[in-house]
Amino acid sequence: MTALSALIRRDVRIALRVGGGALIGVLFFLTVVVLMPFAVGPDLALLSRLGPAILWLGALLASLLTLDRLFMADHEDGSLDLITMSRTPLELACAAKALAHWLAAGLPLIVATPVLGLLLNLDMVATGAVALTLLAGTPALTFTGMIGAALAVTLHRGGLLMAVLVLPLSIPVLIFGVAASQAVIVGPLSFGAPFSILCALSLVSLVIGPFAAAASLRHGLD
Amino acid sequence: MTLIDLANPTRFLALSARVLPWLAAATVILLTIGLYQSAYAPDDYQQGATVKIMFIHVPNAWLSMFVWGVMSIASLGTLVWRHPLADVAAKAAAPIGAAFTFLALLTGSLWGRPMWGTYWEWDARLTSVLILFLMYLGLMALWRAVDDPSRAARAAAVLTLVGAINLPIIKFSVDWWNTLHQPASVMRMGGSTLDKSFLIPLLVMAVAFTLLFVTLHVAAMRNEILRRRVRSLQMMQASRIAFSSEVGAGSREENASKEVGAA
Numbered sequence: 473m474t475a476l477s478a479l480i481r482r483d484v485r486i487a488l489r490v491g492g493g494a495l496i497g498v499l500f501f502l503t504v505v506v507l508m509p510f511a512v513g514p515d516l517a518l519l520s521r522l523g524p525a526i527l528w529l530g531a532l533l534a535s536l537l538t539l540d541r542l543f544m545a546d547h548e549d550g551s552l553d554l555i556t557m558s559r560t561p562l563e564l565a566c567a568a569k570a571l572a573h574w575l576a577a578g579l580p581l582i583v584a585t586p587v588l589g590l591l592l593n594l595d596m597v598a599t600g601a602v603a604l605t606l607l608a609g610t611p612a613l614t615f616t617g618m619i620g621a622a623l624a625v626t627l628h629r630g631g632l633l634m635a636v637l638v639l640p641l642s643i644p645v646l647i648f649g650v651a652a653s654q655a656v657i658v659g660p661l662s663f664g665a666p667f668s669i670l671c672a673l674s675l676v677s678l679v680i681g682p683f684a685a686a687a688s689l690r691h692g693l694d
Numbered sequence: 695m696t697l698i699d700l701a702n703p704t705r706f707l708a709l710s711a712r713v714l715p716w717l718a719a720a721t722v723i724l725l726t727i728g729l730y731q732s733a734y735a736p737d738d739y740q741q742g743a744t745v746k747i748m749f750i751h752v753p754n755a756w757l758s759m760f761v762w763g764v765m766s767i768a769s770l771g772t773l774v775w776r777h778p779l780a781d782v783a784a785k786a787a788a789p790i791g792a793a794f795t796f797l798a799l800l801t802g803s804l805w806g807r808p809m810w811g812t813y814w815e816w817d818a819r820l821t822s823v824l825i826l827f828l829m830y831l832g833l834m835a836l837w838r839a840v841d842d843p844s845r846a847a848r849a850a851a852v853l854t855l856v857g858a859i860n861l862p863i864i865k866f867s868v869d870w871w872n873t874l875h876q877p878a879s880v881m882r883m884g885g886s887t888l889d890k891s892f893l894i895p896l897l898v899m900a901v902a903f904t905l906l907f908v909t910l911h912v913a914a915m916r917n918e919i920l921r922r923r924v925r926s927l928q929m930m931q932a933s934r935i936a937f938s939s940e941v942g943a944g945s946r947e948e949n950a951s952k953e954v955g956a957a
Contacts, residue, residue: 619856623836623849633839637853640828643821644863676859684856691773691848 475560476568483572486545494576497538498584504530505588516593523592524602524653528646530588531581531606535613536642538577540634542569542621543689552625556693562686570618570681578610594657601656601663605670609649612674615681616641622685626692645673701778703919710912717909724902731895747805749895753903754798758826759861761791761907766858769851779915781847782922784854785837786914790907792830799823818867819875822860829857843922 487494508526512518519526546552555565582603589599620638627633651659652666700706732749765787771780802820803813814820833850840846867875888896 616856619852623853627836627840627845627849629839633835636835637832640825640832641856643825647821680856680859684852687773688849688852691852692845 475558476564479555479560479565479568480572480575483569484576487573487576493538493541495580497534497577498580500537501530501534501581501584502588504533505591508592520593520595520598521658523589523594523598524605524657525650526592527585527588527602528606528609528649528653531585531610532613532642532646534581535578535610536617536635536638539573539614539617539621539638540624540631542573542618543625544621547625547693552689553693556689562690563682566618566622566685566689567615567678567682570614570685573618574611574614578614581610582606598653598657601653605649605652605667608667608670608674609645612645612670612677613642615674615677616645618681619684619688622688622692626688645670648673703779703782706779707916707919710916714909714912714916717905717912721902721905721909724898724905728895728899728902731898735895736891741809744805744808745892747801748892749899751798751801751805752896753900754794754801755823756900757903757907758791758795758798758823759864760904761787761794762826762830762854762858762861764911765791765854769854772847772851773855779919781843781851782915782918783911784847784850785843786918787911788830788833788837790910790914792827792834794903794907795823795827795830799827817875819864822864822867826857826860826864829860833857 505526508522509519512522543552546555556562558565585603585606586599589602594602617638619641620634623637624634648666648670651661652663652670655661655663655666700709728749732746735746735749737743738745765784768780768784768787771777772784799820802823806815807813833853836850836853837846840849
């Protein structure tokens with residue numbers, strides 16, 4: 473347990489310090505959201521209708537782009553080999569690393585959501601709904617993306633290939649995240665059903681992600 | 695003859711060379727019977743002749759999931775048993791599965807145009823099959839991105855097993871979400887709702903398509919084995935040339951000086 477909490481603390485600390493790059497994700501999120509009005513035109517009514525989708529897409533891309541550093545930096549300085557050989561099960565270590573990554577890169581996205589909601593002309597309720605669905609959904613993005621990060625480090629290939637592999641897996645999260653936020657803002661549908669499915673997706677990826685990432689690290693590193 | 699006997703690629707090549715003509719013949723015969731029966735199946739009282747798209751569309755859709763299932767089993771073979779031919783099987787199946795999935799999407803949209811009035815609809819089953827198609831393409835990209843086959847095989851195996859979660863979602867999507875695509879009508883509790891005059895050609899076509907897949911898969915596996923042999927022979931030859939040029943560097947310099955002298 474202490475080993476895992478030490479790992480989490482170390483990863484968060486590295487991510488927040490110079491060269492960590494966790495907060496670049498937030499900056500990217502902001503830039504994507506600011507780009508949208510240039511693409512669709514500064515029509516406030518349209519923006520408030522598209523708002524949840526824009527925020528979700530931005531968060532998805534931001535969390536995906538920061539993910540390829542999840543194992544890469546540790547692989548470069550050799551600490552990934554130590555983690556693989558240590559007595560802590562690799563699955564738990566992967567889960568701890570993903571949790572630390574979510575704390576450092578995922579939570580700031582959710583904190584930034586209200587500010588970005590203002591830019592997109594979302595009211596309080598809508599912003600709250602988007603923030604809540606992001607809180608429930610971004611763990612799923614991190615934990616499924618971790619599989620891609622593990623593949624990327626074993627194959628020495630990152631970037632586009634990883635995005636191509638991981639993005640199809642994150643489509644369900646996107647569907648139910650946007651559906652739940654739309655249900656609050658316009659929809660006649662209930663908020664509960666898509667939101668529970670979103671939580672279920674997060675829980676399932678919490679189980680599958682660490683096992684798949686650990687399997688890929690164990691078979692792929694040499 | 696068990697699965698482990700096939701671990702020897704030469705034995706697999708010999709066996710598959712004997713089996714392949716029979717498989718191909720059986721495929722051709724069953725496809726002919728199936729196509730004949732579907733061509734002479736009665737028109738639907740509502741859909742007219744367009745119902746015949748079903749005899750192509752449904753087997754393709756079944757096969758698109760079946761192939762991923764085969765790849766998942768092969769991936770287990772790669773990761774758990776380290777069967778030497780498992781990754782060959784997984785790699786050879788991916789393009790065939792992608793083709794079946796693409797045909798299922800294509801025939802589905804051609805069928806959807808007269809029936810639903812639209813080529814494409816963001817319905818649960820259509821979307822999940824489209825995701826399956828994207829995952830096939832991603833997997834093929836992964837195979838192509840890495841030059842070491844065994845390294846690529848293990849990564850692809852992990853990804854295949856993760857992607858297998860999509861299969862039950864596709865199968866039950868029409869029951870969970872009540873959308874445009876019709877619910878299951880052949881494999882369901884309480885027997886098929888399909889009339890016999892449609893069901894029998896459909897089942898014949900399904901068996902024929904499965905045989906078609908097996909034939910193509912065995913042929914593709916043979917190609918893959920031969921391709922790997924060619925690759926290792928080329929690498930052996932390249933290393934031999936590199937080695938001999940290192941050893942023979944001195945004599946070549948002598949030759950070169952002779953040539954210069956002659957000139």
